[in-house]
Amino acid sequence: MPDGAQRSRPRFVIRRSSGLYGYERALQRAGFPLVAGADEAGRGACAGPLVAGAAILSDRASRQIEGLRDSKLLSAAQRERCYDEVVAKAVSWSVVVLPAGECDRLGMHVANVQALRRALHRLSVHPDYVLTDGFGVDGLGVPGLAVWKGDRVAACVAAASVLAKVTRDRIMADLHERWPEYDFATHKGYCTREHQERLDRHGPCPEHRRRFDNVVRAMRGPGDVRAVG
Structure with missing residues (x-):
């Protein structure tokens, strides 16, 4: 209280x-x-x-x-x-x-x-x-x-x-310019189908939250080239 x-x-x-x-x-x-x-x-x-x-x-x-x-x-x-x-x-x-x-x-x-x-x-x-x-x-x-x-x-x-x-x-639009492959400007980092498809394809970037199960799964996938950093 x-x-x-x-x-x-x-x-x-x-x-x-x-x-x-x-x-x-x-x-x-x-x-x-x-x-x-x-x-x-x-x-x-x-x-x-x-x-x-x-x-x-x-x-x-x-x-x-x-x-x-x-x-x-x-x-x-x-x-x-x-x-x-x-x-x-x-x-x-x-x-x-x-x-x-x-x-x-x-x-x-x-x-x-x-x-x-x-x-x-x-x-x-x-x-x-x-x-x-x-x-x-x-x-x-x-x-x-x-x-x-x-x-x-x-x-x-x-x-x-x-x-x-x-x-x-505004921050997510700026992050889109840095990592356009995730299309942050559209979904603003929320767990949409499009975001998940791009996350699975490219692996997470440093802006993805590692406590989320869908991000952890993407880190374990073959496309995880950005999981560190």
């Missing part, structure tokens, strides 16, 4: 009609004016980094992010526009990148929690309360709540998901 969550847990009700900013408004009424959200991108991918974003949004109507939603529900162009707005309008925001090798060393769950924690610690403004998508994060010194599908119900978490997703997609 996040630090202080039980001791300082506010009592509030979120109605469906409250909209995407309902969590922030309710927490502000409960005495937590600065609410941070955190989310990650790339947890389920077998190649590329894990990226975590964190954001504190302004409560001013003029600084709300128009069209903000869970990054997975936005087109690439919509994500880019929301990303620019979050960067311009947020009270504070941050992004943390954990390379594939660090994900292997830590294991995906630990890497996920650490990435979220690091992103929240890097905020230039200290939050009063933290909302995270799916996983609780301890060691923050403030109360927090893990929200199921938080990127669909809380604006600050949705903003964090956009920051993480856009950053990771």
Whole structure:
């Protein structure tokens, strides 16, 4: 349970009609004016980094992010526009990148929690309360709540998901230029059929995560000319 969550847990009700900013408004009424959200991108991918974003949004109507939603529900162009707005309008925001090798060393769950924690610690403004998508994060010194599908119900978490997703997609496009044979620009390192076919054909590159069973199988195959390094 996040630090202080039980001791300082506010009592509030979120109605469906409250909209995407309902969590922030309710927490502000409960005495937590600065609410941070955190989310990650790339947890389920077998190649590329894990990226975590964190954001504190302004409560001013003029600084709300128009069209903000869970990054997975936005087109690439919509994500880019929301990303620019979050960067311009947020009270504070941050992004943390954990390379594939660090994900292997830590294991995906630990890497996920650490990435979220690091992103929240890097905020230039200290939050009063933290909302995270799916996983609780301890060691923050403030109360927090893990929200199921938080990127669909809380604006600050949705903003964090956009920051993480856009950053990771840009990284995967750069990795595509280095290793075009895997077509990272298309599948972004996730375990699609096309990615698996290319992984089996060429063997893994240094950006593939060795903890994933499909990568281990490819390392054992005849095409594993890149398994070391």
